[in-house]
Amino acid sequence: MHPILKLVIQRLALGLLLLLAISAVIFLGVEALPGDTAQAILGQSATPQALANLREQMGLNDPALTRYFHWLGGVVTGDLGKSLTNGTDIATAIGQRLGNTLFLAGCAAVIAVPLALTLGLIAARYAGKWPDKLISAVTLTTISLPEFVAAYFVIYLLTQVFPIFQPVAMVFPGMGFWAKLNAVALPVIVLVMVVLAHMMRMTRAAILNVMQSAYIETAELKGVPPMQVIWRHAFPNAIAPIVQVVVLNLAYLVVGVVVVEVVFGYNALGQYLVDHVTKRDLPVVQAVGLVFAAVYIGLNIFADVVAIIANPRLRHPK
Amino acid sequence: MADPLLDIRNLKIEATVYPPGEKPQDITIVHGVSVSVEKGKVLGLIGESGAGKSTIGLSAMAYGRGGVRITGGEVMVNGRDILKIGAGGLRKLRGHEVTYVAQSAAASFNPAKKLMEQVIETTLRHGLASRDEAEKRAVMLFGKLGLPNPETFGDRYPHQVSGGQLQRAMTAMALCPKPDLVIFDEPTTALDVTTQIDVLAAIKEAIQDTGVAALYITHDLAVVAQVADHIMVLRHGKKVEYGDTRQIIEAPRQDYTRALVSVRSIEHEEKQPTADPVLRVENVTARYRGTAFDVLKNISVELHPGQTLAVVGESGSGKSTLARAITGLLPPSRGRITFAGRELSAEQTARSRDDLRELQMIYQMADTAMNPRHTVGTIIGRPLEFYFGLKGEEKRKRVQELLDEIEMGKGFLDRYPAELSGGQKQRVCIARSLAAKPKMIICDEVTSALDPLVADGILKLLLDLQKIENVAYLFITHDLATVRAIADSIAVMYRGEVVRYGPKSDVLAPPFDAYTDLLLSSVPEMKLGWLEEVIAGRRMESAGN
Structure with a gap:
């Protein structure tokens, strides 16, 4: 078998194992919370008899291990259970909101990743000179602003001073693609501002690190222009560390943007999770936690695989 | 007499050093050295580390490694001072008129690119030939330099070939754009002695066949004696002695050159084994x-x-x-x-x-x-x-x-x-x-x-x-x-x-086993024509077998 295929399969298997471990941790964490689900559903005024009946009905009296495997079995077959607060099917609810989350994250990533890489390459080309300093200053400023401050600033600027967009990013099923795009414009701008600096700095650092190599001197002595040296000779050797950071930021765009969702009233997974945490709706919390973990693991496997493929020693063994 | 191809006049080079606990200081590392190379000739630059030989070599491409600066003098290549032609002019010069072969080819090839891509890069960039022609020339050079399977050699990545092969590939890369001058910077120093002799012979043959001029930088006088027409001995950034190769090897005038020629003056009497080994x-x-x-x-x-x-x-x-x-x-x-x-x-x-x-x-x-x-x-x-x-x-x-x-x-x-x-x-x-x-x-x-x-x-x-x-x-x-x-x-x-x-x-x-014989006969000797003798001897042997 080709060594790369083998490595990819290994990584995938490890990822699944990790996900299994995380499911146990999530279940244990939720289990350790004080309080009682039945009590939470029926409220303080429930009679002891009603509580006992509900517990029996929900299987809460079974040992934790049995309930864990019951839950796990459901997860594997696509049944995440029902929400305690409104009785809806969790899988359906998550599916819809995950779509919104991925749409927002995707839009932000499509702008932020190429922009960050380009700015990083330019900063590396002019390291220590004014373009480098300008790029660093601007991106560091935007990352230093808390998300909600940046969000309100962007809202003020682009809806009041220049009324281009609407301040609320409402999306609903059946909305056209362009209408959706228009709706998420502001949150996308904020998210790009937040993730740009980290990826840009890493690109710059990785490129500058490679620029110390003897083969860069060779390229310079071959009369290759500076930007070509960076793009053709340095960048292919700097992909691995850059991808790692890019993926961390992508994961953040999926799982960490609840503040932005709230500010813009965007109905996605982060808000869904926070809503149900406050309502102690534990099955939902468990399910969303597992989805977030899967996203993290999946993206990191992707980064590993890209780093492996980018290495010619692994791609073309002796 | 026509103008020399390379004429370095009164070159001064400075660098900034950072001694521990003191203020940064500017030091002069080359003190007004003049070097000239005529078309098709090979000049050996020799000296110990710190003699400034690599620095002088790179100045022929107006390049300063690290914080090194050329602060005085002229570097004339093909009749113009390349210190005055600007970054764009230098890019046209580098990789076209003057090319470079580094000591460590293993580090000097980009690990992420195929060898062919790198070997023909400058030829394409400077618009000297079409991709087809450039690849043909590269394959021809691979063959001339004795690389295995020249037709497919370029499809490999640097990590897939040996150090000696990379050094030859780098020579091919330097020769591909048909330069006027190649700078060889210790090209065989990192190689085993048995590999060195083959690479040295390949380089010498390629120089002779293409008629290119070369600056050959090394610390090993016995090596440079095999390839150079003239030799300049450098020490502490100053010229010690300059002459044709025979004169430097056989009749050195300066004490320092004599010390380099007669190095290994140690006499050691072999001791008999004792009863109890340690x-x-x-x-x-x-x-x-x-x-x-x-x-x-x-x-x-x-x-x-x-x-x-x-x-x-x-x-x-x-x-x-x-x-x-x-x-x-x-x-x-x-x-x-x-x-x-x-x-x-x-x-x-x-x-x-x-x-x-x-x-x-x-x-x-x-x-x-x-x-x-x-x-x-x-x-x-x-x-x-x-x-x-x-x-x-x-x-x-x-x-x-x-x-x-x-x-x-x-x-x-x-x-x-x-x-x-x-x-x-x-x-x-x-x-x-x-x-x-x-x-x-x-x-x-x-x-x-x-x-x-x-x-x-x-x-x-x-x-x-x-x-x-x-x-x-x-x-x-x-x-x-x-x-x-x-x-x-x-x-x-x-x-x-x-x-x-x-x-x-x-x-x-003697009598030697085959490997020891190969090893002993590969050690460069401080005499003219040694390389040819050894190579001819080996060819006779393999023909006789």
Whole structure:
């Protein structure tokens, strides 16, 4: 078998194992919370008899291990259970909101990743000179602003001073693609501002690190222009560390943007999770936690695989 | 007479240095040197490290490595001063009129790109040929330089070919755009002696066939004598002597050149083996964890007290691995190692403190073998404290004695490694190993990173110390001249086996086995026409077979 295929399969298997471990941790964490689900559903005024009946009905009296495997079995077959607060099917609810989350994250990533890489390459080309300093200053400023401050600033600027967009990013099923795009414009701008600096700095650092190599001197002595040296000779050797950071930021765009969702009233997974945490709706919390973990693991496997493929020693063994 | 192709006039080069604890200083590293090369001629630039030879070579492309700046003089290439043509003009010059072959081709090829892509890059960039034509020329050059399967060689990545092949590929890369001048910067220094001779012959032939002019930079006079028409000897950024190759080799005028020509003046009387060897290695076989082949195969050697066993071979022959097996870093899978009459346990961690103390090591890179934040006194004092419990004034006195033994004076006790020269660093490492009062020291390529004259000083010191302390050396080296200078017995290693072993006089006397013959005949000799003789001799042999 080709060594790369083998490595990819290994990584995938490890990822699944990790996900299994995380499911146990999530279940244990939720289990350790004080309080009682039945009590939470029926409220303080429930009679002891009603509580006992509900517990029996929900299987809460079974040992934790049995309930864990019951839950796990459901997860594997696509049944995440029902929400305690409104009785809806969790899988359906998550599916819809995950779509919104991925749409927002995707839009932000499509702008932020190429922009960050380009700015990083330019900063590396002019390291220590004014373009480098300008790029660093601007991106560091935007990352230093808390998300909600940046969000309100962007809202003020682009809806009041220049009324281009609407301040609320409402999306609903059946909305056209362009209408959706228009709706998420502001949150996308904020998210790009937040993730740009980290990826840009890493690109710059990785490129500058490679620029110390003897083969860069060779390229310079071959009369290759500076930007070509960076793009053709340095960048292919700097992909691995850059991808790692890019993926961390992508994961953040999926799982960490609840503040932005709230500010813009965007109905996605982060808000869904926070809503149900406050309502102690534990099955939902468990399910969303597992989805977030899967996203993290999946993206990191992707980064590993890209780093492996980018290495010619692994791609073309002796 | 027509203008020379390259005419460097009164070149001055400066660099900024950052001495520890002091303000940055500008120092001059080339003091008004003039160099000229005519069309189709080869000029050898020779000198020790710090002589400024690479710096002068790179100035022919108006390039300063690190913080190096050209501050004065003119560099005329094809009749124009390239210090005045700006960045765009330099990009046209580099990789077209003047090309460069670096010392370490392994580091100088981009690991992420195929060799062909890199070899024809400049030819395409400067619009000198179509891709097809450039690839044809590259394949032709691969063939001329003796690379295997020239048609497909370019499809490989740098990590898929050997160091010697990369060095040839780099030469092909330099010749591909049909330059007027090629700068060879120590192109064979990093290669094994048996590989060096082939690469050297390939380079020489390619130079002759293409009629290109060359600057050949090296510290090895015997090597440059084989390829250069003229030689310039440099020292401390100044010209020492310039002349045609025959005059420099056969009738040097300056003392410094004479010292370079007659280096290896050490006389060493071979000692007879004694009754009890200090080290006896019997049938040792070893492999690295997770690999399926033995890197040491059934090795048996002996080392007698106060004597030197030289272990010689090319890289990958297993000579450093033998040292790892003896020190216990790589426990052998079979065989016995007896040291000072007692059997050593295979694992280093299971050895007694005396076993550790009496078997010391000195390494090739003195730099990395010392803690840069410890003073010389602390470095040498550590084994005194550790093995003998010496403290305070007593320890200080003993450290000073050791410093005297290695011919370094009083002022060194409180200095840091960064303030020492390469030779001094290696001396400190020697003193540190002597501090443990060892019966035997393993010297792993201890002179390989040093200039010839400095290396000579270290070898003399080691021999003197051997007489005083009666310490035995296991001396690992790839350099046969060093072996001749200091060995009492020799083990020649090849692919994990000892192919020849015995007293020096026997090992270095005919009849030879095939490998030893190849090894001995590959060592460059300081005479004109040596390369042709050897190559012709080998061709005759292979034709006769």
